[in-house]
Amino acid sequence: MPKSLPTESLLKVRDLSMRFGGLLAVDGVALDVNEREIVSVIGPNGAGKTTVFNCISGFYTPTGGDIIYKGQSIHGLADFKISRLGMVRTFQHVRLFSQMTVIENLLVAQHRHVNTNLLAGLFKTPSYRQKEQESIDRAIYWLKKVNLLEFANREAGNLAYGQQRRLEIARCMVTEPGLLMLDEPAAGLNPKETNELDALIVSLKEDYNVSILLIEHDMGLVMGISDRIVVINQGRPLATGTPNEIRDNPDVIKAYLGEV
Amino acid sequence: MLETSLYFIQQLLNGLTIGSTYALIAIGYTMVYGIIGMINFAHGEIYMIGMYISFVAISGLTMLGVEYLPLILFITLLISVFISSTYGWAVERVAYRPVRGGNRLIALISAIGMSIFLQNYVRIAQGSRDIAMPSLIQGGWSMGPLDGFQATLSYMQVVIFIVTFITMTGLTFFIAKSRMGRACRAVSEDMKMAGLLGINTNRIISLTFVIGAALAAVAGLLLGLYYGVTNPYIGFIAGLKAFTAAVLGGIGSIPGAMLGGLVLGVTESMTSAYFSSEYKDVVSFGLLILILLFRPTGLLGKPEVEKI
Known part of the structure; x- marks a missing residue:
């Protein structure tokens, strides 16, 4: 595999898979984050969103697929090296x-x-x-x-x-960082705090040229600030699009609400 | 009345002397435990090696004709700290890093193996018999009637107190104020997060081993001068004592290791003085058992918070 591939997007994930023993937690996920873009990853509980995050940030070494950041493959790099390239993340639980x-x-x-x-x-x-x-x-x-x-x-x-x-x-x-990865930043916040967070995230993009990859359950926040949304269901990619496209996508509605 | 209090003071001084060197060694245990959660059982051997290096360096310098005592001690200290730190670094690199992340038992067995290896390596290189050195720092201040019992504070004890104090203060400042000390604290709180923020955690782990070994080397020099005799087996019991001191103070806590060392040293010397010197080890390890039973977090340790 070549170390460096020509790419236009900041982060490019292709065919990502992660297997824990017999369980294929993530299978064939692809996503792109461009410069100055907020991309959200959503999906029902247990869909594998956090596992995707853990693979991208170097917390896990994925069992398959390519993760390319700024044209450089980061597969299997030590965590501190990934962070020195400019990718940094938070966790669902506060880890100060x-x-x-x-x-x-x-x-x-x-x-x-x-x-x-x-x-x-x-x-x-x-x-x-x-x-x-x-x-x-x-x-x-x-x-x-x-x-x-x-x-x-x-x-x-x-x-x-x-x-x-x-x-x-x-x-x-x-x-x-060039890419900030936030894992459920609004979890446990009250509505006022969520609004402040919303403004802060947008400001990070607008004023500091940071791209943001976001996992979030608060749909108001996601629909309000995302440039694009990636939906994952049961470890597999379900849909990708703008907030409006995702809102009207019948597959997404089905995944969230079940078959009508 | 006067005699009994002088006797008590004498025992207290002796206890604090030994205790402060226990504390120096205990810090090596506690720092390594604080960061990677393993007990470095080869640490006692590093102390023993530090003592041997001091003996060799002092005789070497004397043979070279260096006569000014403070200079001899200073150069010896530098040599001993440098070489022992290299040993500490190498032990981590060779015996612990490859097995880190696996089962803890593996690291423990690796540590015991390293301890046996180092002990026998010194035994073959230096011989298994005691080697002795004339005491370089003699004399002291005495207190009490000339015809009765006198409490003596020897110059050697003063040197031990001063050197230990300077070393501890230096370490405390390093951990609290310096950039590397800050990184050490971060790694010991959450190694994974520290890595994700760009800290090279392997380098910090190496650093803690180097610091621990350097302090053990200081203790080796001091106790070498104090006792004037050494052999390849002293590391084992000294290691156990310092480990006890670390657990007593609360393993993972640096002030705890300092306090634990002093408490253990005084307990031992009081046991020898008022009970029987043959029972001093029984009492120290009995104390270890009691602490583990009734206050596993030690005197200054915080209750373990399970990391997720």
Whole structure:
């Protein structure tokens, strides 16, 4: 398989399959995410959405198919290398470093931006100080953006749930990703918080040129912000299209509501 | 009355001396456990190797005609820390990384194998008999009547306290403030997430082994000077003691390891002083059993939260 394929889309997934023993959890899923695009993956519970995510983000090594990001195959790459290419994700459950402070969560996510030389760190060379300062500045910028600046020195585990969700997105953004993968970011949020999240996600695309791959059950959110939607049912691709096309697609309605 | 209190003070000083070196070794256990959840049973051997390297380095430097004692000790410390850290790094690379992610039992057996290997390697290379070294730091301050019992704080004990204190403070700052320390904490909380955020977790794991081995080497030098004698088997019992100290303080917690070491050291010296020195190991390991039964999280440990 060639390492590099010509491609126009940012992320290109072809024929993805994932087998757990006898269970084929994902079978033949294909999807594309273009630059500055919000793509949602939807489907009934147990459809394999999260498994698709886990394969793309390097959490699992898929048993078949190609995942090409910026023209480079990322099949079997170590997780930290995938993230250094610019793909970063959140999980269904909040996975902050809960015993670290809010700002430390953002600083540790920028670990790779700073010179990795241990001696430079011990002697605090000017370039090291400058990089460290840039990390702090970037962290503060994002804390302001998600309205958490006043909690900067609070332990992350002590934040309210909605705040933890926002902090997770900020933590992804300080890594300066090209593709942000959000797994049910609105789960457990109240309607007001969901609206704020909606605005935040759109702003990430509009103002920071980030592409977003989203798994979400909140159909209002999905239909409102997605450029395209991929529907998966029982591990297999069911439909792809714009929100309007998906809304009227009889197969999708059947998958969600059952045979009438 | 005066005599009994002086006697008590003397035992306390002795206990704190031994305890602070237990603490230095215990940190190696606790850091590795905190990050990859395994007990590095070869850690005691790294301490033993550190002590051997100190002996060799001190005799080498003396033979070369270096006479200024602080210089000898400083160079020895650097050599011992450097070589022992290399051992710590290599042990992880060779014996643990290939089996990581598998069953925990495999890593445990690999660790025990590594321990036996290192012990016998030193035994063949250096001989199985005790090797001794004249005590380099002599004298001390005495307290009490000239004709009665005197409590003595030897200069050697002072050196042990100071070096341990500096090392611990340095480590605490490193973990709390530095960029690498921050990454260590992140990896120990959620290794997978740290990886997904771009942290090279393998490198952080290597770093914890290197730090643990460096601290064990410091303990090796200090106790080598204190006892003035070593053999290839000291790593086993020292490792068990330090492991006990780590569990006592709460395994995974660095302040816990420091506290656990001190508590264990004082307990041992008090047992020897007021009961019988033959029972000191019985009491320390009895303490381990009691802690495991009644407070498995240790003195400063937090209850384990199952990671999903």
